[in-house]
Amino acid sequence: METRRFLLIAVTALAVIFNQTTSGPLHAQTPAASALAGQVTSTEEGPMEGVVVSAKKDGSTISVSVVTNAQGRFAFPAARLGPGHYTLKARAAGYELDGARAADIAPGQEAKAEIKLKKVKNLAAHLTNAEWLLSIPGSDEQKNFLLNCTGCHTLERIMKSTYDADGFMDVIRRMSLYYPGSTPLKPQRLSGTATRDVERGGSGRKTAEWLATINLSQEPSWPFPLKTLPRLTGKSTHVIVTEYDLPNPLIQPHDVMLDREGNVWYSDFGQMFLGKMDPKTGKVTQYPIPVVKPGWPEGTLDLEFDRDDNPWVGVMYQNAIARFDKKTEKFQLWQTPKEWDTDGGQLGHLAIDGTPADNKVWIKNSDVGNIYRLDLVTNKFENLGNFKDPKTGKRIGTYGLHSDQQNNVYLLDFSAGNIVKIDAKTKNPTVYVTPTPDSRPRRGRVDPQDRVWFAEYQGNAIGMFDPKTEQMKEWKVPTPWSAPYDALLDRNGDAW
Template sequence: MKLQNKRRLALTFVIISFLSLSTITLGQPYGLLKATGSSLVSQQPSSSSPITEFPIPYANPGPNAIVSAPNHIFWFVEYNTGEIGEFNETAKTFSQIPILETGGAIPASLALDGFGRIWFTDQNKNNPSVWVLNASASPVTFHQYLTNTSNSTPVFVIVDNSTNDVWFTDTTANNIGKIDHLTGQITKFTLPTSNSGPAELALQNGTSYLWVTESFANKVTRFDMASHNFQEFTPSVSLVSPVGIAVDKNGNVWVSEHGASSIAELIPSNSTFRKYPTTQPSTYKTTAPATIAIDKQGRFWFVEHFGNRVGRLDPATGIMDEFAIPTSGLAYSLRNALDPSGNFWFTEYTGNQLGMIPWNATSPIAPSSMLAPLTMNAGQTVTSQISLSGTTASSVTVNLNVTSTFTTYGQTSASEVALSNYSLVLNPNQAKTVTLSITPDGSLPSGLYTVGIVATDGKTSSVGVVFLQVHGTFSILNLLQTYLPAILIAAASVLVLTSILIRRGRARSAPLDSNTKLPLGTIIVIGTILIVLAVQAIPPSTAKCIGLPPPPPNGQPAGPDYIGLGLDIGSLAFFVVVLYLILKSRRKNKPSSPG
């Protein structure tokens, strides 16, 4: 009987060891043993920041979207108080216009039409709607257009200045709507993918195309306003919760990956996606870039909701500059604006401010980029070089780090991308070269990926990129890495179930006073299986921002992965407990020496 107990404990130990190790090595990439290799570069706000902030003089209005109007006037929604705010840049004064909604309005986003009227969405659960405000009338006038749709959450709104028709997204109702400017009639168009979560819209100039991000389905769709047909574009690489969208003069579509940490470019002619990663996320899982604004130079501006930075991507050079927002917190800004001079404006929801960065803000560091992709196989090592130049009249100390699109959220380990050095000093008019050693994981699927080098002086970061055309390789090991956790869980479940059935059979034939309790080892195995199954069933965290509905059934704030960390610690704890029980059993069953 003692031998049987030892075998049972040994089997329990083997099962839990495999479950623990498979969960740690193949599970979610944010636990105890999956930290990034090199330390993250900290970028701190500074009094010398190019960003100017304008504090709102009343408490907690919840500024969450902004548009630029003529004569240095800016309109913004006040999500918390149900009002439309006005900021006069010349006079530096704020004012408010209450929205006449029974039960209180919840304005999310807004747009300006050719007549100077302000259109905005209202997420009041009893009366979800789109409003138009004529602030130049005396007194001001409102008109409300109810969506008249169940489960309705209107989010973004735009105006087609060629027709004066108004378009909006109803994210949870899965449609886009058009308000006829003459009749006021709303026509709705349901997206082809159910629960796709239509988010922001962008008009393609010179065409009848309206582009829409599908934040729940992780796709981009093109709607033909003439034929009313949709065409969806499914990315070949990860694209998590796309929200912001803009179309450049070449017809290429640019999307912010709000559930991750990159800006993605879609080339519709060949359905190709490629991504430009931000600095690696640190406090949160993602940097969550939000809506995009394209300036006259063709550069894209955006706010990183969880990175608390303003980003600017120049597709001509492939360089992304990131400017730390002076006020700490989460810089929720559901819609941003460019003024006539090209300056970028945004809201700071938690900071209760408006922010502005001039169009000609510069970074003290200028990295190079390689826009022509390098071709390689997954698991292969290649090297590349990026040069760094100083742009100021004084020396600058530069700290370096890496970023990539190898993982869903942007975390990159030193085993995947390593640098020849991680700090250097750039003198005026001096350039230095840094070598990157790039080794994508052998299990990486085929696709177009991006590796970036992040250079920062502690205030501003600049990211230079290298594109990689990676060919995935099939192997039994990769197959096991994909399915081993499920196989182990299933095998352990079968073993435990078989053990229980055998014991129940023995219990029926055993004397009534016999002990039929479930052994401790079996209980531990059952508990481990339940924990692993529960964690596998938990969806990954998604970015949840004010005014933007989470994916169904409920989104989770993107933050530190306590689940993954807890799973790793729990797995190690089970491993230690079972080892302790085996050693304890051996000592207990060891024959005592004769006295």
């Protein structure tokens, strides 16, 4: 069984990236093969490499983007843009379009577009989270804490705020009472006595005092220069990105995967829906997931496909997991036993790749880190409890968990730098330490050779653990503060 996990833009759009490494650059070598071509320039730089140029047809929900080459030139393959009127956009840190741009594409002809960029007046509005972290003064320890923030909101909100330390403490306390999938359009309070540890083991007061020195609470502008990352060059520009608008602004696509038929599926972090999209037309179908715990936050996280090509999702604070039968279009849900249920119980992650070995599904409860197994023959849960780091005595802070062909499961310790193997037969844990201390491995995938690929969120790297040699390898991500979330190996042997 082969499923493909897709890259994701966590707004109301999906983004799919196709990387061409063997057929040469996507820029126009033979003009007849292009539907639209041109050059991006600015007064400051002349021809600009690494600029993302996007085209969206009037009335369409699909936009296509390419990246300029060393001469500032770009070309959209004819197969990607049909005839019609297109609005053009361009993205380059510190620049914006000098006037609106559009293009008309006629059948069998190559349209031309010369795009001029100008320096932005408000650079702060263009910065990514990584660029804010590069710009603000502070230690790596202080900045690492902010990686806990960027999964839910941008750092721009913090930097443009005028809170003093006491104000930030009020915000931190308030955030601890809300579901992480809350948005201004749909805030969701936690239920009962549940709260979230938004401080992640750090000192909230010290962080609040530091944040009050780098935001706008003391001055009308920042006393430090705003920095941008360099644009893409060379092989990194040889991509096409296709984005799909989703039907309403409440959709929060969390995981995105492709089934064997080429349909795109996504879990919704803020609603009780499983989404399916036709990548050819952009048509979206939403399947409502039954609410089994009324009054508790709604939303799903982990999305996996089983050997029958049916999707499974972790239904978070509903304290359940769900399997969707594509033939009957019905869900089957499994809830934990009532005596295990707590106000803060959340089943966000599951592992099913190894389920055919023994008909058992691995599940993580984030409340106290308990690891469960569900027997699909008896429909009974088994609670293995939580596991501890033998060196520190601290609880393993499992985020992602992934199973191999024997249904051994690997826990990724997001609170430290451990990969923990749980033997499917003995249930005994073995702890392996990542090369970078406190790398905070988050999510990953087990490849056909049973090697575990994982992203090191705080280590700014991706790693691979080989159970045969019990050795790890690690590759640092070239862009600082990338905070990689997930990692896998594709069928060509490239790691993403």
